[in-house]
Every structure is written in C-alpha cells, then in structure tokens.
Amino acid sequence: MSLLVVESAGLQTTVQDFGREGFGALGVSASGAADAVALRLGNLLLENKAGTPALEMTLTGGTFLFPDGAVICLAGANFGAQVDGKALELWRPHAIMPGKRVVLGATRDFARCYLCVAGGIGVAEFLGSASTHLLSGLGGWEGRALRKGDVLPLGGLEKNIRRRKPRAGVLEQLKPEKTLRVTLGPQSDWFLEEAWRTMTSAEFMVSEDSNRMGLRLDGPRLAARGKAEMISEGTPLGAIQFTPSGQAIILFVEQQTTGGYPKIANVIGADLHCVGQLRPRDKIQFEEVSLVKARALWIEQQRLLGSEERLFA
Amino acid sequence: MRFQAASDQALLVYLGEEIGAAVHERVVRLLRLLQQEPIAWVRNIQPAYCSLLITFDAVAVDHAEVQAKLSEYETRAKKLPAAKARLVEVPVCYGGAFGPDLEEVAAQRGLSPEKVVELHIARTYHAYFLGFAPGFAYLGDLPDEIATPRLETPRKEVAAGSVGIAGRQTAVYPFATPGGWRLIGRTPLEMFRRDREPMGLIAIGDQVKFRPVTRAEFLAARRA
Numbered sequence: 001m002s003l004l005v006v007e008s009a010g011l012q013t014t015v016q017d018f019g020r021e022g023f024g025a026l027g028v029s030a031s032g033a034a035d036a037v038a039l040r041l042g043n044l045l046l047e048n049k050a051g052t053p054a055l056e057m058t059l060t061g062g063t064f065l066f067p068d069g070a071v072i073c074l075a076g077a078n079f080g081a082q083v084d085g086k087a088l089e090l091w092r093p094h095a096i097m098p099g100k101r102v103v104l105g106a107t108r109d110f111a112r113c114y115l116c117v118a119g120g121i122g123v124a125e126f127l128g129s130a131s132t133h134l135l136s137g138l139g140g141w142e143g144r145a146l147r148k149g150d151v152l153p154l155g156g157l158e159k160n161i162r163r164r165k166p167r168a169g170v171l172e173q174l175k176p177e178k179t180l181r182v183t184l185g186p187q188s189d190w191f192l193e194e195a196w197r198t199m200t201s202a203e204f205m206v207s208e209d210s211n212r213m214g215l216r217l218d219g220p221r222l223a224a225r226g227k228a229e230m231i232s233e234g235t236p237l238g239a240i241q242f243t244p245s246g247q248a249i250i251l252f253v254e255q256q257t258t259g260g261y262p263k264i265a266n267v268i269g270a271d272l273h274c275v276g277q278l279r280p281r282d283k284i285q286f287e288e289v290s291l292v293k294a295r296a297l298w299i300e301q302q303r304l305l306g307s308e309e310r311l312f313a
Numbered sequence: 314m315r316f317q318a319a320s321d322q323a324l325l326v327y328l329g330e331e332i333g334a335a336v337h338e339r340v341v342r343l344l345r346l347l348q349q350e351p352i353a354w355v356r357n358i359q360p361a362y363c364s365l366l367i368t369f370d371a372v373a374v375d376h377a378e379v380q381a382k383l384s385e386y387e388t389r390a391k392k393l394p395a396a397k398a399r400l401v402e403v404p405v406c407y408g409g410a411f412g413p414d415l416e417e418v419a420a421q422r423g424l425s426p427e428k429v430v431e432l433h434i435a436r437t438y439h440a441y442f443l444g445f446a447p448g449f450a451y452l453g454d455l456p457d458e459i460a461t462p463r464l465e466t467p468r469k470e471v472a473a474g475s476v477g478i479a480g481r482q483t484a485v486y487p488f489a490t491p492g493g494w495r496l497i498g499r500t501p502l503e504m505f506r507r508d509r510e511p512m513g514l515i516a517i518g519d520q521v522k523f524r525p526v527t528r529a530e531f532l533a534a535r536r537a
Contacts, residue, residue: 021368024359025344026513027443027450126507136447136488138507186317186325231332232444232451234359234366236323258361258444258451266320269371291376294321298371 002068010062015140018051020129031131034276042075042116052120053130061104069098071118077110110277119155176277187262190224221246232260238267268294406531411499448487448505450515467493501534
C-alpha cells in the first residue's frame with residue numbers, strides 16, 4: 001500500500017469527496033468538497049471516478065511526502081505547488097517519484113486547492129462518504145483536519161498517466177466568479193422592497209469569520225421587517241440569511257441543517273463552486289435570476305461536467 | 314399544505330404554520346411515506362416543526378413536478394396509521410460543573426434550582442426533529458415557567474452530553490461543539506454513535522423523558 005505523509009498540513013486541510021447527502025433526518029449535513037467542480041475535474045484528469053476522496057486545502061497548502069510515489073493532479077486555486085523547486089502546473093496529471101515531496105504555499109488567487117491522487121485517499125467511509133465533517137468530528141481522517149505527522153493510505157492503483165488536459169475554454173467557463181447569481185429565498189417577502197434592491201446592487205465583503213459551515217458577509221445590514229418570530233425549518237445549501245442584528249451569512253457545505261433566520265436569497269446550484277473559492281476580504285455581489293433560468297444553467301453545467309469529451313483533450 | 318421554492322433545487326413543504334403535535338404528526342407521516350417509498354429524484358429530506366425541505370435532482374424534475382408528487386404523497390400519508398412513539402429515557406446529572414447555567418436560569422425565572430430540575434423532569438417531551446449537528450434532537454415543549462432565551466454570546470465549546478434549554482425547547486448536545494443554549498445538566502449517554510443502529514439515541518417523533526442521577530451514578534454510567 002502506498003502512503004502520503006503530512007510534513008506540514010497547511011491552514012486547514014481535510015479529506016473530501018462529494019459528501020453524504022440524504023441524512024437530513026439524522027441532523028447530518030452533506031459536507032463534501034467546497035468546490036465540487038474542481039474536485040471533479042482533478043479526479044477525472046487522473047481517470048479516477050469524479051467523487052474520489054482528495055485533500056482539500058484552504059488558503060495555504062502543506063508539504064506532502066510520497067515515500068512510494070504517486071500520480072497526482074492539483075485542481076482549483078493556485079497554491080504555487082512545487083517538487084524539487086520545480087513548479088507543478090495545475091489541471092495536469094503529474095508523476096511524483098518515490099521519496100519526493102509536493103510543497104504548496106499561500107494561495108495566489110482563490111481559496112481552495114485540491115490535491116487529487118490516482119486511486120484516491122484511502123479513508124473509511126461514514127454514511128457512504130469519505131468527507132470530513134469538522135463540527136461533529138465525523139468522517140474523513142479521524143474526523144479532523146490533517147496534522148503534521150499524519151500518514152494516510154492511498155488507493156494506489158498503479159497506472160500510466162495519459163496526457164489528459166482540459167479543452168480550451170473549459171476552465172474559463174467554469175472559473176469561479178465574484179458575482180453570485182441568486183434566486184429569491186423563501187422569506188424574501190419578510191424584507192422591505194428596498195432591501196432586495198440593496199441586496200442585488202450593493203457590494204458585500206467576505207468576513208474573516210467564514211468557514212465551511214458558512215460565510216459571514218460585511219456590508220449593508222438588512223433586517224426583516226416586523227418582529228415576527230420565524231419557526232425553524234430546513235435550510236438549503238447556499239441560503240443567504242440575515243441574523244436579527246443584520247449580519248448576512250451564506251450557509252455552506254457543513255451548514256446547520258435547520259435554522260430560524262429569514263432567508264432572503266439562495267445562491268444557484270451552478271454558482272455554488274464559486275462560493276467555495278471565496279477568500280476573506282473578497283468583495284462580492286449578487287445578481288437575481290429566475291428559477292427557470294437557474295435550472296437551465298444547472299442543467300447546462302451538469303451536461304458539460306458529465307461529458308468527458310467536452311471537458312478534456 | 315403550502316409550497317415555497319427555497320432554492321433552484323429545493324422546495325419547502327409547509328403542513329401548518331404553528332408548532333404543535335398535530336402539525337408535527339403530519340410532518341412525521343409524510344417523512345415516513347417518503348422513506349418507505351423513496352422517490353429517485355429526492356436527494357435529501359429535512360423535516361422540522363411544521364415543514365419538510367425537499368432537495369431534488371433539478372436535472373430530472375422542476376418545482377412543479379416535485380410539488381405535484383408531494384401533494385399525492387401527502388394525501389396518502391394522512392391515511393397512514395399513527396406510529397407507536399418510542400419512549401427514550403435520558404439520565405441527567407443536574408447543576409454544578411455539569412449544568413453551569415442552572416443557577417442563572419433559576420434566578421431569571423425566580424425559582425430555586427431544585428424547582429427548575431423538578432419542572433424539567435416532570436414532562437415527557439416530543440422530539441420534533443434533528444438538526445444543528447448529527448443526533449441533536451429539538452425537544453419540546455418546555456414548561457413556560459423555565460423557558461429562558463439563548464445566551465447572548467454562545468460558548469465556543471459545550472461538552473458532549475450537555476443538556477441545554479433555549480426558549481421552549483430543550484436538547485442534549487451529542488458532540489463537543491459551540492453552543493448558545495443554557496446548560497442545566499449532563500447525560501453520561503452517547504447520543505450519537507456511528508457503530509449503532511440507529512446512530513442517534515433519539516429519533517424524530519420519539520417521546521423523551523429526563524431522569525435525575527447523582528454525580529456518582531453519572532460517573533458509574535460513564536465507566537460502564
């Protein structure tokens with residue numbers, strides 16, 4: 001069995017796949033990769049299954065030793081990866097020779113970089129997924145972020161690397177944007193009309209106090225009108241809620257499954273991967289689209305992501 | 314029955330507009346039918362007090378189709394026989410280091426700590442739903458006399474097994490997590506275990522009763 005040795009872990013590095021959707025009745029949120037598009041492309045470039053477990057690094061990457069070698073692909077943000085001082089290009093399979101280490105640094109663009117390995121990271125599944133859920137300490141590698149000294153088993157399917165790369169235009173088409181498209185939330189009518197105008201015209205800034213559970217936004221403070229107390233209900237991924245003090249929060253992959261704050265809007269499915277690539281202090285805006293338009297964008301994106309012919313040369 | 318689009322891939326189904334046993338019974342029945350006869354395009358079901366949030370495969374169906382199917386399910390769910398509620402007993406060591414907010418709750422409500430405990434154990438609670446964290450069951454309704462708002466500043470970490478109250482709800486924290494509920498005691502039981510079936514000690518629709526135990530009994534149960 002081949003191994004991956006964590007020599008330094010980076011800011012927050014966890015094992016993630018597509019998550020464990022479907023356990024809401026147990027109070028379990030799906031978790032999973034914050035940028036599922038990058039995870040998918042990274043894996044497919046290695047000819048892994050799209051949802052093979054990989055390492056998700058946040059803002060600053062780590063140093064990983066491969067005593068037995070491996071074939072890897074880096075996807076998502078550019079953390080300046082190197083082997084022996086030589087840069088490793090993103091979105092390409094690379095053979096790492098036995099005893100070599102992959103060194104990553106601080107991000108140069110977005111929030112999350114995925115280190116995918118041919119054969120995947122070998123961790124036990126919990127409720128059908130290898131994803132780490134940090135709040136409850138379940139899933140992934142011991143239910144926590146990686147630490148220096150951790151030694152992870154690799155799936156280790158030895159195979160030759162094909163020189164696969166994304167087709168021209170594909171990465172541009174899937175590039176994380178800072179304008180997030182939203183549909184009206186279930187309590188949008190709890191807010192005054194001008195609140196919606198503010199919502200879709202003002203600039204918000206991602207707060208330092210953001211994580212996989214949710215992204216807090218600094219910006220206009222919008223409050224629901226009246227004093228009506230909302231009854232807690234299920235909260236969709238990407239819901240934008242305002243707390244009574246007027247703080248906006250985008251609920252994300254490790255979200256609470258229910259909540260009692262009014263939800264003014266919801267990020268559309270086709271833009272959720274963009275949320276996963278937002279960094280603290282990023283300035284963002286929201287643009288309204290209809291449910292019909294949102295669904296059309298989702299179907300278009302799913303068709304592209306499901307077609308290896310359209311994705312790769 | 315009322316429907317509300319929640320996102321481009323999720324629909325909220327409201328079966329009433331107030332917290333109570335009757336509305337919740339409809340939520341549980343619809344959930345049961347959806348679990349007994351799963352629909353291929355349903356990705357997740359999140360029940361709550363009066364509603365279910367249905368996340369669906371938006372490539373396969375749109376909101377109107379989901380709505381039509383759920384209306385049909387709800388009609389049939391209403392005719393299901395009532396499920397036998399399980400009774401779950403939760404031993405709790407109240408006060409002291411295990412219940413750091415017991416004195417404060419008592420003071421706020423003009424009661425003795427003993428009276429708060431007496432009121433907390435007097436009632437059989439209804440498990441409305443699980444949320445917040447795996448195995449975290451929202452139990453109600455707490456007697457009015459001890460209803461107390463959440464802490465203004467949540468604790469960064471609440472010990473696993475802590476029993477808290479917030480408004481007219483009470484719950485046990487299954488894991489050491491941040492938390493804003495007022496803590497009045499702690500149970501030695503493990504609320505969520507991945508090697509158990511079901512994993513959660515409390516499931517939606519269960520009846521829950523708290524039983525006071527001494528510190529010695531708590532520690533003995535922990536060792537067992």
